Amino acid sequence: HIKVKKICCIGAGYVGGPTCTIIAAKNPDIIVTIVDINQARIDAWNSDNLPISEPGLDEVVKSCRGRNLFFSTDVDKAIHDADLIFVSVNTPTKTKGMGAGYAADLGYVESATRRIAQIARSDKIVVEKSTVPCRTAQNMRYILEANSKAGIRFDILSNPEFLAEGTAVSDLMNPDRVLIGSLKTESGRAAAASLADVYASWVARDQIITMNLWSSELSKLAANALLAQRISSINALSAICEATGADIEEVSYACGLDTRIGPKFLKASVGFGGSCFQKDILNLVYLSESLHLPEVAAYWKQVVDMNEYQKRRFSNRVISSFFNTIYGKKIAILGFAFKKDTSDTRESPAITLVNHFRTEGAQIAIYDPKVQESQIWIDLTEPGVMDDLTEVQKQVSIAKDAYAACDDADAVIICTEWDEFRDTVLDYKLIYDHMKKPAFVFDGRLILNKTRLEDMGFQVGTIGRATSGFTVPKDWE
Numbered sequence: 001h002i003k004v005k006k007i008c009c010i011g012a013g014y015v016g017g018p019t020c021t022i023i024a025a026k027n028p029d030i031i032v033t034i035v036d037i038n039q040a041r042i043d044a045w046n047s048d049n050l051p052i053s054e055p056g057l058d059e060v061v062k063s064c065r066g067r068n069l070f071f072s073t074d075v076d077k078a079i080h081d082a083d084l085i086f087v088s089v090n091t092p093t094k095t096k097g098m099g100a101g102y103a104a105d106l107g108y109v110e111s112a113t114r115r116i117a118q119i120a121r122s123d124k125i126v127v128e129k130s131t132v133p134c135r136t137a138q139n140m141r142y143i144l145e146a147n148s149k150a151g152i153r154f155d156i157l158s159n160p161e162f163l164a165e166g167t168a169v170s171d172l173m174n175p176d177r178v179l180i181g182s183l184k185t186e187s188g189r190a191a192a193a194s195l196a197d198v199y200a201s202w203v204a205r206d207q208i209i210t211m212n213l214w215s216s217e218l219s220k221l222a223a224n225a226l227l228a229q230r231i232s233s234i235n236a237l238s239a240i241c242e243a244t245g246a247d248i249e250e251v252s253y254a255c256g257l258d259t260r261i262g263p264k265f266l267k268a269s270v271g272f273g274g275s276c277f278q279k280d281i282l283n284l285v286y287l288s289e290s291l292h293l294p295e296v297a298a299y300w301k302q303v304v305d306m307n308e309y310q311k312r313r314f315s316n317r318v319i320s321s322f323f324n325t326i327y328g329k330k331i332a333i334l335g336f337a338f339k340k341d342t343s344d345t346r347e348s349p350a351i352t353l354v355n356h357f358r359t360e361g362a363q364i365a366i367y368d369p370k371v372q373e374s375q376i377w378i379d380l381t382e383p384g385v386m387d388d389l390t391e392v393q394k395q396v397s398i399a400k401d402a403y404a405a406c407d408d409a410d411a412v413i414i415c416t417e418w419d420e421f422r423d424t425v426l427d428y429k430l431i432y433d434h435m436k437k438p439a440f441v442f443d444g445r446l447i448l449n450k451t452r453l454e455d456m457g458f459q460v461g462t463i464g465r466a467t468s469g470f471t472v473p474k475d476w477e
C-alpha cells in the first residue's frame with residue numbers, strides 16, 4: 001500500500017478543521033491542506049480568530065499552520081496534489097423534494113465528488129468523512145468512475161468521525177476507536193491500510209478497526225441514534241419524576257451504577273441539540289422507510305419526537321408557573337449554544353424556547369459567553385420561518401453578561417450548561433436582588449443547587465424534579 005504524503009480535506013467546518021489539524025500535528029511528514037469554498041471561513045482559519053471555538057484547538061493550529069498545515073480556497077490545486085482526499089462537507093437534512101425533512105442532502109458531497117473526478121490526474125484515495133446514509137460510497141464511486149480521465153483509479157473509504165463538539169481536540173487525540181470501511185478487494189484493503197498508517201502515528205493499532213463499507217457507514221448513524229436514544233429515554237423519565245416527586249438525578253445515578261447501563265449520557269435536560277443527532281436519526285428513519293421497514297422507522301423517529309416534546313414541556317412549565325401568561329414578562333436566557341464549550345447553535349434548544357416565548361408575547365434577554373450576536377439574529381430569523389429582524393428585536397435583546405440579562409427579569413432560564421452559570425460561580429444573590437418578585441429560575445441543564453437557590457428566595461423549576469410546594473408536600477422530598 002502507498003504511503004500518504006499529501007492530504008486534502010474538502011470542507012473546513014467543525015469536523016474537517018479539527019480532524020485534519022490533528023492529523024497534521026501528528027504527521028509532520030504529511031502536507032495537509034484544508035480547503036473550503038467559503039472564503040470568510042478560510043480567512044478565519046488563517047487568522048488569530050479561528051471560525052470555531054474548541055478548547056485546545058488554537059494551540060494545535062498554531063503549532064503546525066504554515067509548517068505542514070495549510071488553509072486555502074484553492075480547492076482544485078489541493079485535489080490535484082493530494083494522494084488522499086477527505087470529503088468533510090456538510091450533509092444537512094433536505095428541506096424540499098423527495099425525503100424532505102428526513103433524508104440527508106447529499107448535494108455538497110456530490111459536488112465535491114464531481115470536482116475530484118474532474119481535477120484528478122493521478123490515483124486518489126477518497127475518504128468519506130461526512131456522515132452519510134448507508135451506501136453513499138457506492139454513489140460516489142459511480143460519479144468518480146463516470147467522470148474521470150481514463151486510467152485513474154479511485155479507492156473509496158468510509159471513515160466516519162466520532163468527535164463531539166466542545167471536546168473535539170481531546171476526542172481526536174484519544175479516540176475510543178477509529179473506524180475505516182473499505183471494499184474487500186485488494187486495492188480496497190490497501191487503501192484502508194494507507195489511511196490506517198496516518199492514524200497509527202498516534203492511535204494504537206488495536207483501536208483502528210477496519211470493516212466493510214456499509215457497516216462503517218451504518219455504524220456512524222447507529223452510534224448517534226443510540227446516544228440520542230439514551231437522552232430521550234432519560235428525558236422521558238424526567239417527565240415522570242416531575243409528576244411524582246421522584247428525582248431524575250437520583251434515578252439516573254441509580255441506573256448508571258449498573259455496569260450494563262453505565263453513567264454516561266444519562267443527564268436529563270431541556271433536550272438535545274447540535275447539528276448531528278436529529279439529522280442523523282431522521283436520516284436513519286428515512287433509510288428504514290426506503291427499505292420498507294415502517295416499524296423500525298417509527299421506533300427511531302420517537303427519539304426525535306421525545307426531544308421536541310421535552311423542549312415544549314419545559315417551556316410550557318415556565319409559562320404555567322406564571323399562571324399561563326408571560327405576556328410582557330422579562331425572561332433571561334442564559335446560554336444559546338447547543339451545549340457548553342462550543343459556539344455552535346445548530347438545533348440548539350434555546351432557539352425553540354425563545355421562539356415559543358416570543359409567540360407568548362414575552363420580552364427576552366439572551367446571554368451566551370461564546371456565541372456571536374450576529375449568529376443569534378440569524379438563528380431567530382430563519383428565512384420563511386420567523387419574522388424579520390426588526391420584528392424579532394422588538395422582543396429580543398442580547399446582553400453583555402449574565403447580570404445584565406437577568407436585570408429586572410421575572411425568570412432566569414438556564415439553556416446551556418456553561419460552567420460560568422453554576423451557582424458556585426455566578427452570584428445568584430445579586431441576581432435575585434435585581435429581579436422582579438417572585439423571582440423564578442428554571443434549570444434546564446441540572447447545574448444549579450436547588451436548595452441553595454430556594455434559600456436565597458428563588459422559586460426554582462428543575463428538569464426532572466417536581467416544583468416545590470406545588471405537587472409534592474415538602475416532607476416527602
Ligand code: NAI
Binds near residue numbers: 038091112130164
Ligand atoms: P460544517 O457546515 O461546519 O462544514 C462543512 C464545510 O464544507 C462548510 O464550511 C462548507 O462551506 C464546505 N463545503 C461544502 N461544499 C463544499 C465544496 N463542494 N467544496 C469545498 N467546500 C465545501 O459541517 P460539519 O459540522 O463540519 O459537518 C461535516 C460533516 O461531518 C457532516 O456530514 C456531519 O454530519 C459530520 N459530522 C459532524 C460532527 C459535528 O460534531 N459537527 C461530528 C461528526 C460528524
